[in-house]
Amino acid sequence: MTERLFQAENLSVSFGGIRAVQDLSFSVEQGEIFSIIGPNGAGKTTVFNLISRLYDLDRGRMIFEGDDISGLAPHQIAERGIARTFQNTELFERETVLNNLLIGRHIHRSTRLLDEFLFLPGVRRQELEFRKRVEDVIDLLDLQPYREQIIGNLPYGVRKMVEVARALCMEPKLLLLDEPSSGLNPEETEDLSYWLEDINEDLGITVIMVEHDMNLVARASHRVLALADGLALAVGAPSEIQNHPDVLRAYLGD
Ligand SMILES: Nc1ncnc2c1ncn2[C@@H]1O[C@H](COP(=O)(O)OP(=O)(O)O)[C@@H](O)[C@H]1O
Ligand SMILES: [Mg+2]
Known part of the structure; x- marks a missing residue:
């Protein structure tokens, strides 16, 4: 049996008069x-901003x-093992x-600042483990050719993968990918x-992905949640959602 990793219960947030997310509930299983x-403005990125506590x-x-993580600070969310990427990459x-x-x-560090300065053996070990993790992620995502290159000089596609890499370096249990x-x-x-x-399979990381490319969604996802105007329309297998009348209507009306 699968195990529940994340649960959203009746999430609601408004900005001025706009109900960006309304009474939204869903759960994500481990793995x-x-x-x-959902169409533009459906509330997808807002869901990520709620989860990451922005x-x-x-x-x-x-x-x-x-x-209950509803009241944690953003850095505590990261420490718990939830990492994200942004719709428009946010890199240095x-x-x-x-x-x-x-x-x-x-x-990600769990050591205190003073210990960092003193460079205690435990800190050095953590630093080495982290560097190993970084190198593993570089290998995993084929970023070796770009390792020493400046972000600003790289093609957009590579930058997007660097953002995924940065999130993976934090050893997340749950990875949020925005488009x-x-x-x-x-x-x-x-x-x-x-x-x-x-x-997902080799690193065992659970993923929530906001995505507009329906081929990629159908290929990669186990389940899909369709949103429109901040409301959940349907949740189910990719094939069910793609042919769901309410979902089709939401896209046609867009
Ligand atoms: N910080 C904010 N201030 C005002 N309105 C916001 C803010 N964040 C999101 N919204 C509004 O909430 C709605 C959902 O936005 P968003 O979650 O970005 O949609 P999506 O990612 O599905 O395209 C939009 O109407 C958007 O303008
Ligand atoms: Mg968005």
Whole structure:
């Protein structure tokens, strides 16, 4: 049997008069790739901003590994093992790929600052383990050729993968990907689907993916949630959701 990793209960948030997310409930099982689809403005990114605690909930709660995480600070969410990427990449443009991955460390470290200064053996071991993790992720996502290159000089598709890499360096249990295929060409999108499989099956990471490419969604996801105007329309297998009358109506009306 599968085990529940994340649960959203009656999430609601409004901005001014706009009800961005309304009474939204869903749950994600351990080991799943769970996709969220919906027209522009449906509330998809807002769901990620709620989970990563960049936004406060008006109502509802979020449960991760059995704990209520609704009131945690963003860095505590990261420490719990929830990492994300952004719809428009947020990387340090003037730094190398390697440095961008190493910067993720400050979110993950469990040692105190003073210990870092003293560079105690435990700290050194953690640092070495982290560097090993970074190198493994570079290998996993085929980023070796770009390792020492400056982010600002890289093609968009590579930057997107660097963002995924940075999130993976944090050794997340739950990875939130916001439109990972946007701006990628068909070949890069194909590569992405294989990497998603590796991330999910080899690293054992559960994924929630906001995605508009229905081919990728159908190929990669175990289940799909369709949103429109902040409301859940349907949840189910990709084939069910693609042919669901309410979902089709939401897209046609877009
Ligand atoms: N910080 C914010 N301030 C005001 N309105 C917001 C904010 N974040 C999201 N919204 C609004 O909430 C709705 C959902 O946005 P969003 O979650 O970004 O949609 P999606 O990612 O599905 O395209 C939109 O109407 C958007 O303008
Ligand atoms: Mg969005």
